[in-house]
Amino acid sequence: MSTGTLNHSSLQAERGITAPKGFRAAGVRAGIKRTRQDLALIVSDVPAVAAGVFTTNTVQAAPVTVTRQQLGQNGRIRAIVVNSGNANACTGRQGYEDAVAMVDATARALRLDRSEVLVASTGVIGHFLPMDRVLVGIQHAAQSLDTEANLDAAMAIMTTDTFPKQTQCTLDVEGIPVTIGGMAKGSGMIAPNMATMLGFITTDAAIEQQTLQDLLRETVKVTFNHVVVDGDTSTNDMVLVLANGQSGAPMLKTGTDSYYRFATAFQQELTKLAKMIARDGEGATKFLEVTVLGASSDDDATKAARAICVSPLVKTAIYGEDPNWGRMLAALGNAKIAFDPNLVEISLNGLPILKKDFVVVNTNNGIGKVLSQMDITIAINLSKGQGTATFWTCDLTEQYITINAHYRT
Amino acid sequence: MSTGTLNHSSLQAERGITAPKGFRAAGVRAGIKRTRQDLALIVSDVPAVAAGVFTTNTVQAAPVTVTRQQLGQNGRIRAIVVNSGNANACTGRQGYEDAVAMVDATARALRLDRSEVLVASTGVIGHFLPMDRVLVGIQHAAQSLDTEANLDAAMAIMTTDTFPKQTQCTLDVEGIPVTIGGMAKGSGMIAPNMATMLGFITTDAAIEQQTLQDLLRETVKVTFNHVVVDGDTSTNDMVLVLANGQSGAPMLKTGTDSYYRFATAFQQELTKLAKMIARDGEGATKFLEVTVLGASSDDDATKAARAICVSPLVKTAIYGEDPNWGRMLAALGNAKIAFDPNLVEISLNGLPILKKDFVVVNTNNGIGKVLSQMDITIAINLSKGQGTATFWTCDLTEQYITINAHYRT
Numbered sequence: 111m112s113t114g115t116l117n118h119s120s121l122q123a124e125r126g127i128t129a130p131k132g133f134r135a136a137g138v139r140a141g142i143k144r145t146r147q148d149l150a151l152i153v154s155d156v157p158a159v160a161a162g163v164f165t166t167n168t169v170q171a172a173p174v175t176v177t178r179q180q181l182g183q184n185g186r187i188r189a190i191v192v193n194s195g196n197a198n199a200c201t202g203r204q205g206y207e208d209a210v211a212m213v214d215a216t217a218r219a220l221r222l223d224r225s226e227v228l229v230a231s232t233g234v235i236g237h238f239l240p241m242d243r244v245l246v247g248i249q250h251a252a253q254s255l256d257t258e259a260n261l262d263a264a265m266a267i268m269t270t271d272t273f274p275k276q277t278q279c280t281l282d283v284e285g286i287p288v289t290i291g292g293m294a295k296g297s298g299m300i301a302p303n304m305a306t307m308l309g310f311i312t313t314d315a316a317i318e319q320q321t322l323q324d325l326l327r328e329t330v331k332v333t334f335n336h337v338v339v340d341g342d343t344s345t346n347d348m349v350l351v352l353a354n355g356q357s358g359a360p361m362l363k364t365g366t367d368s369y370y371r372f373a374t375a376f377q378q379e380l381t382k383l384a385k386m387i388a389r390d391g392e393g394a395t396k397f398l399e400v401t402v403l404g405a406s407s408d409d410d411a412t413k414a415a416r417a418i419c420v421s422p423l424v425k426t427a428i429y430g431e432d433p434n435w436g437r438m439l440a441a442l443g444n445a446k447i448a449f450d451p452n453l454v455e456i457s458l459n460g461l462p463i464l465k466k467d468f469v470v471v472n473t474n475n476g477i478g479k480v481l482s483q484m485d486i487t488i489a490i491n492l493s494k495g496q497g498t499a500t501f502w503t504c505d506l507t508e509q510y511i512t513i514n515a516h517y518r519t
Numbered sequence: 520m521s522t523g524t525l526n527h528s529s530l531q532a533e534r535g536i537t538a539p540k541g542f543r544a545a546g547v548r549a550g551i552k553r554t555r556q557d558l559a560l561i562v563s564d565v566p567a568v569a570a571g572v573f574t575t576n577t578v579q580a581a582p583v584t585v586t587r588q589q590l591g592q593n594g595r596i597r598a599i600v601v602n603s604g605n606a607n608a609c610t611g612r613q614g615y616e617d618a619v620a621m622v623d624a625t626a627r628a629l630r631l632d633r634s635e636v637l638v639a640s641t642g643v644i645g646h647f648l649p650m651d652r653v654l655v656g657i658q659h660a661a662q663s664l665d666t667e668a669n670l671d672a673a674m675a676i677m678t679t680d681t682f683p684k685q686t687q688c689t690l691d692v693e694g695i696p697v698t699i700g701g702m703a704k705g706s707g708m709i710a711p712n713m714a715t716m717l718g719f720i721t722t723d724a725a726i727e728q729q730t731l732q733d734l735l736r737e738t739v740k741v742t743f744n745h746v747v748v749d750g751d752t753s754t755n756d757m758v759l760v761l762a763n764g765q766s767g768a769p770m771l772k773t774g775t776d777s778y779y780r781f782a783t784a785f786q787q788e789l790t791k792l793a794k795m796i797a798r799d800g801e802g803a804t805k806f807l808e809v810t811v812l813g814a815s816s817d818d819d820a821t822k823a824a825r826a827i828c829v830s831p832l833v834k835t836a837i838y839g840e841d842p843n844w845g846r847m848l849a850a851l852g853n854a855k856i857a858f859d860p861n862l863v864e865i866s867l868n869g870l871p872i873l874k875k876d877f878v879v880v881n882t883n884n885g886i887g888k889v890l891s892q893m894d895i896t897i898a899i900n901l902s903k904g905q906g907t908a909t910f911w912t913c914d915l916t917e918q919y920i921t922i923n924a925h926y927r928t
Contacts, residue, residue, distance in 0.1 A: 445577075
């Protein structure tokens with residue numbers, strides 16, 4: 111394998127979180143949900159360096175509290191236990207004790223120290239976990255660990271997701287292949303106030319804890335946070351990374367070429383998962399990539415792209431295959447950034463629809479074919495500066511309402 | 520009539536903007552829309568003191584620019600001309616000239632000075648007004664002015680509204696009856712990035728321009744801005760008031776008892792219009808009043824109430840008649856205010872569903888009947904301070920999507 115090559119073939123993607131050396135997984139049916147797998151384990155054969163980013167919601171679920179504490183006392187982690195079907199959020203002292211009990215049970219089942227286990231949950235808020243089933247499920251999962259059970263694990267963390275989300279790639283670090291794997295579950299919804307987003311990344315790279323934590327924090331800002339709108343997060347959101355060094359490659363040091371390539375691959379993998387989450391938005395029929403160019407700063411471009419992505423009027427227009435640039439301009443006008451509406455240019459899938467001075471082009475010719483596609487790229491040039499940002503979202507359909515009006519326990 | 524009595528009977532409400540002395544109105548079909556009235560006039564028999572508040576959107580429609588200029592040069596106004604069906608927004612120099620031409624044509628038709636006319640528009644963005652039809656419509660409207668044409672005017676400013684929105688009340692000012700009338704058109708949508716909200720208030724009170732402007736600005740903050748989410752406004756939003764002094768009552772001076780009662784009545788009338796707008800949200804099946812109590816400050820309460828009202832998950836839950844307090848807590852957690860989730864209490868139409876320490880009550884008994892009602896009051900006590908705020912919104916339904924996916928010219 112040549113230096114710097116990234117592989118993303120679908121065959122390789124089938125290994126997901128177990129693609130890196132020294133990782134096993136399990137996904138079992140514990141009975142928290144009425145059907146399907148609902149409990150997952152991710153286990154490293156050796157203690158792994160761990161890093162995490164967490165929801166900024168004031169209301170934090172019990173597993174978020176417990177996993178933050180675990181990471182704070184020990185940067186070396188062997189296992190992550192995850193359940194779906196119940197978020198263990200707004201459950202008070204009992205919920206905290208239940209999250210701790212999940213950690214303890216996982217440590218016992220795998221003969222680990224309890225400081226080596228992290229926990230995550232997703233599902234309905236305000237209900238206590240059925241701990242008898244959860245504890246039996248953990249036992250079962252511990253016995254099911256396998257280097258090929260990554261799909262079971264990816265299935266077990268789903269809630270209203272319609273497909274499992276996995277990724278992997280391998281890069282070269284000083285002649286030695288280093289692999290990054292990942293899985294995620296979608297926000298049911300990807301506009302403000304979304305359902306839980308969980309992401310789990312594994313790698314056999316060798317990297318120091320602080321370096322990994324910094325990399326994760328910066329990468330999440332421009333990947334998952336560009337789907338799950340920054341600051342509007344659920345009670346349970348978290349992204350965790352385990353790096354176990356089992357590749358045998360040398361330690362990645364910031365500032366080196368190897369680190370730069372690893373960081374690039376890391377961002378690419380998180381971007382892939384982020385896009386899968388957008389594509390699987392509840393009721394979605396179209397995937398939207400929104401890029402804002404020519405803003406005064408990247409920060410302004412981020413505000414502008416977010417304003418487009420949270421606009422129900424833009425998202426319903428795309429659903430209706432209507433090249434409604436007026437709604438886009440109105441949404442930009444609410445982004446609280448400085449720009450001149452007369453200078454805005456907009457194109458859809460590369461076809462210009464609005465030029466400067468509100469000159470409308472192509473909205474009769476060819477745009478119908480563009481908008482009938484499932485993947486829509488909206489490019490907006492503010493013609494003001496050098497700032498850019500890319501966000502991912504989906505259209506807003508009747509099906510989204512139907513799902514959320516009737517989704518309960 | 521006794522001092523301080525407010526009358527809101529439906530019979531009286533039928534006079535709307537023509538209820539105060541010295542006001543006439545018209546609503547005609549100019550042919551901007553395919554069907555229905557689409558051009559309105561509001562005319563005061565004598566020069567009226569005028570005040571206005573306008574959209575904070577960076578993209579401002581031509582009529583907003585022109586009306587701001589008119590108000591800036593002359594606090595004395597005789598007429599307002601309004602069209603629906605076309606927002607005259609994102610129309611550049613031509614749009615500006617068209618808005619000025621509407622002012623000029625109205626002044627000519629009514630033999631007024633052009634400085635005495637204001638203009639407003641609502642409808643689709645990015646299309647030039649059909650000025651030939653508009654100018655003929657203005658002529659027609661000028662000939663149709665009548666003290667009983669208030670309903671025609673209220674109909675002529677509607678877009679996706681399903682009913683005209685009018686209000687009126689009379690109060691006593693030192694023994695003389697003073698009347699306030701009003702009409703509004705709804706935001707098609709009442710969550711972020713809404714369609715245009717227009718409000719027009721008339722009164723025969725005598726009041727100075729600066730006093731009226733201050734009153735309007737403060738009152739809009741807690742009425743229309745608690746429906747049309749503050750800062751997320753369309754390109755065309757405006758609220759205008761005309762006070763012509765024709766009641767013969769003495770000048771209202773701030774600090775007096777008469778002023779206080781006038782201000783109270785003014786807020787009450789704007790609140791009634793604001794609630795009508797929420798009730799008529801696109802596709803709405805339920806009207807929601809959200810009150811947050813016990814916040815650290817009114818500002819925090821406002822942020823909290825807004826967070827509840829913009830949450831699609833809360834609004835779809837109410838549509839599904841699901842007492843989903845977990846989604847409400849998650850929405851509060853994104854409001855960027857300090858509170859302790861353990862202390863939150865929530866009730867629906869007076870029936871408690873959540874007590875402190877996440878104690879769930881009544882979600883099995885009686886709540887079904889409560890949630891099947893069309894009017895739902897959500898009261899949330901943060902148990903932290905004395906801050907309060909009330910917002911109005913509606914549920915989010917499949918019909919909202921259908922309307923907005925297919926609404927074009």
